[in-house]
Amino acid sequence: MLEIKDLHATVQGKEILKGVNLIIEPGEVHAIMGPNGSGKSTLSYVLAGRDGYEVTGGRIIYEGEDLTELDPEERAAKGIFLAFQYPVEIPGVPNSTFLNEAVNAVRRYRGEDELDKIQFVKMLRAKTKELNMSDEMLKRAVNVGFSGGEKKRNEVLQMAVLEPKLSILDETDSGLDIDALKIVSDGVNALRAPDRSSLVITHYQRLLDYIVPDKVHVLARGRIQKTGGKELALELEKNGYADYAGEEAA
């Protein structure tokens, strides 16, 4: 599904990723943990193709294709989804309009027929029901006036609607109370399938009680320092990141 080979990336001239290697097979859920400032969010932005995050070395192979030259929207169309740590507000644009635009843009890119209004609304209703969300959230402007929990749930809803092959969750658990965390995890787990993979980025082990990973990686000082099973997360919870602390770690 995804193969990251010796990935180097800089932000504003400063090298943040210094040779990341990672392979995710279809159907797998991987977790990346690490101290603050280790490059976790940078990795997610680099995978999604954000401007200003420059790949200076290495490759990102996704389904056999090098992604590094693609625009964010092309990557999205190919099935890469990033759940933002801080979802962005778009005033005046109703959530449903936004989702409609996104779904049809992706379908157009893939050469599929666009959904008409009725088909789309039907699909959307089904998704919100599945996720136990209210329709009221669809009428409001994207993330405007949403609570922290609502914003994260909105990310999960978008994920459900866009049905990505590779979901990257960037600190989706930050700022969530336990109930919201459950709802979000349920949403993510509902999407688990043999042909879909996830990359869960988090600082805390807590989330991994709900989204159980196949593999856990420790990212520190711009590199994967250690890889293990889910027990690694528990170990980190107990011992902290002291073993991995370098000059970049906070």
Next chain:
Amino acid sequence: MSATAETVEQVKSISGEKYKYGFVTDIAADKAPKGLSEDIVRFISAKKREPEWLLEWRLKAYRRWLEMPEPQWSKVQFPPIDYQQYHYYSAPKSDDDRPKSLDEVDPELLATYEKLGIPIKEQEVLAGVAVDYVFDSVSVATTFKKKLEEVGVIFCPISEALERCPDLVRKYLGTVVPVADNKHACLNSAVFTDGSFVYIPPGVKCPMELSTYFRINEMNTGQFERTLIVADKGSYVSYLEGCTAPMRDENQLHAAVVELVALDDAEIKYSTVQNWYPGDEDGKGGIYNFVTKRGACRGRNSKISWTQVETGSAITWKYPSCILQGDNSVGEFYSIAITNNAQQADTGTKMIHLGKNTTSRIISKGISAGKSDQTYRGLVKISPKAEGARNYTQCDSLLIGDKCGAHTVPYIESKNKNAIVEHEATTSTISEDQLFYLRQRGIPEEAAVALVVNGFCREVLQQLPMEFAVEAQKLVGISLEGSVG
């Protein structure tokens, strides 16, 4: 297809031909010689077989105009206008034997409107909109006249109104915008050639949207239409106005005057989608849109609402205003102005509160892109007698690119302690965060910009009648084409 997707399609379809209304219709025209003089004023008046009082009125305006200075206070800049280079009268030849029905209308003319996206017949049937078409200087066809006549609504070219109901015209003409209000309005008073006249009798709710499409076609032609709408007691009318012009290298002058009068309990809703030719990317050509629009809420509980979507013209200079004379009267101004490339716009409104408990609301959304420059200029004036008056103003500017300008110049003058005036304004840009978020969800960059801008304008777009709202949304996308990347 959703609106923004449609916008993108449209942008694609016109790539290479950016201004899609830039065609010239080949119709033999009946023109006055170039230039302006008392003789031209007399020529126009004679051509239109006008009564003596109107000729005198025009001549008075012309003489005042000669003495008046050009307005200097706005931020727009342009070389001095050579008023002698324009034709002040141009009519399609077929005017001599005016068509009695649409079937008789010059097919070429009908085709023109089809290119504009407003096939007369279709629109008649589908939208139920009565349309008055003003082509260069004269009105060429008014649809749905019969149905309107049944309820007593008069909707016709102002030249025809002068024959049908001269007293009504005489009673209201120039009472809202006086002859010498400003240089551009004064010129209009002297040389106006046509425009629409609307009268809604007491208690009548006009059964359909009334609409006028203006188009400047002939080269070097100034267009000076004059619109007068009178809503008698307890009546209601919604009026729509659209404008286009062909692409020309020279600047064409459009100096219109619109006067609205609302009597007791009457309501007028006036919507404009202005899409005159804006000139090319370097600022060559385009329309000078110098328009005076003003409404008088004369009666108690009357209401006048202006909605405008301004995307065209090389230079826009217009301030649709409300004089709130009647107690409890309401004035509204909803505006979207988009400038791109080298366009300049200085636009806004005036709300003059004279009566008790008068309220006004101003929502202005300005988007500047390219090398354009845009100014919101507004006045809220509370007179000592306007007990309990209230105004709310929200004025937001969005800048796209680092070569444009956005300015906000509000004047607030309050002389009544029981009045409440609130003004808020913001200026910002589309954030990189917003664009990345939308693109990560698969929406291409241009569409993402259009989506954010449409969201920014939403409050105003919602005020437009349905048919216009769709067109306006498309225009937002088209107008900003090439402003990112």
Next chain:
Amino acid sequence: MTAVSFLEGGLDANRALPGDGLDWLKKRRDKGAEKFGALGLPTPKLESWKYTRLRPLDDNTYTPVLDGAGDASVKDLPSVGDVAGRLVFVNGKLREDLSDVSDLPEGVRFGPLDEILKDDPAWAEAHLGVVAQDADQAMLALNDAMMDSGFVLHVQKGVVLRKPVEVVMVGGMTDQPVAYFPRNLIVIEPNAQATLVKHHVGRGVGAYFANAATEIDVADGAIFKNYKVQAESMQATHVSTTHARVGRDATFESFNLSIGGLLSRSEAWITLAGEGAHCGFNGAYMMRGNEHCDNTSYIDMAVPNTTCKQVYKGVLDDAARAVFQGKIHVARDAQKADGRMLNKTLLLSNEAEIDTKPELEIYADDVQCAHGATTGQLDQTALFYLRSRGIPEALARNMLVQSFLGDALDEITDAHVREVFMDRVVHWLPAHCYLAGEWKESA
């Protein structure tokens, strides 16, 4: 030479002026006189003077102050208390008996303009007229021509002045209307810090006309706080023009408390000239009777990464009138500018009038700018609420006015000055009440 109707003897300086004998200053004066002669007094035909007409200058002829005009006995001068130095001027004349600059720290110069012109003409030449260079300001040109008093504050590199310095300018108490033209020059060198409190006070019943000009240079990394109380008399015409330049990572804070003066106009031109520069430009105005108070400002965010915040609030009673004209200008490519402007006014009477014009002129796209303005009366619901709790109406009104203005005074970062200014606000209110003390305690 240049005759003007409002000034006895016109602009011809037939009297001793500071810096007589300095060639460069003579040239500056002549140029000012020439320019003022060409421009004349500003009228409402000028956009920036649209709402203010210098009517008292039509009605009176003023005599430029002579030496004797400063001799009157003055008592009970306002002060913020513990200060590093204090200068008192009466009708433009320094009163050494009331001034005290004996205890200034090393590296601080604080004295009357004429003294600096005498002692250090080269430094004066290098700094006077440098920051104030605008093209067409008639009142500045008039000051250029006539400057006859004023002070200099000069804080050297890295010097931190812990206590404020204070200037008191007293006007009035003359038989004939007088005019004086203070010129103030403030230079805060890199990384230096200083706080200045200016009191303008009117005494007696005579009319007077003060036309001040102030130049402020806040160099890189410096912090300068400029607080002014304008409590001129009901016969006073007070015009002040300030030019300030704020350097890289420097902070300029200003608060103008206007509580008196027949006609006052404070015009400020501030340039944020270095990246990281910040300006807090605030004020409050309380006017009654026929007073007219005009605050006009132009803040130029000339380079990237600058911030400015402006809060002006006012209360108008009787037939008083206030004008607020604020403009924030963001220059081309001055990205990441953050500019905020707020003006709120309460009208307490039906004869009062407010004219406000908060303007934004923006030529860079990556900015966050906003302005707001409101006018209205006291919140009637709040008033009722307080009264329903047993608070007498007069007191309830005072409380509401005080809390309304309090928002503006909160912008004063010097806690002691804020307290003194709030005290002045309380004393302006119709009936004094115990609130002042309470407010002090809670603040």
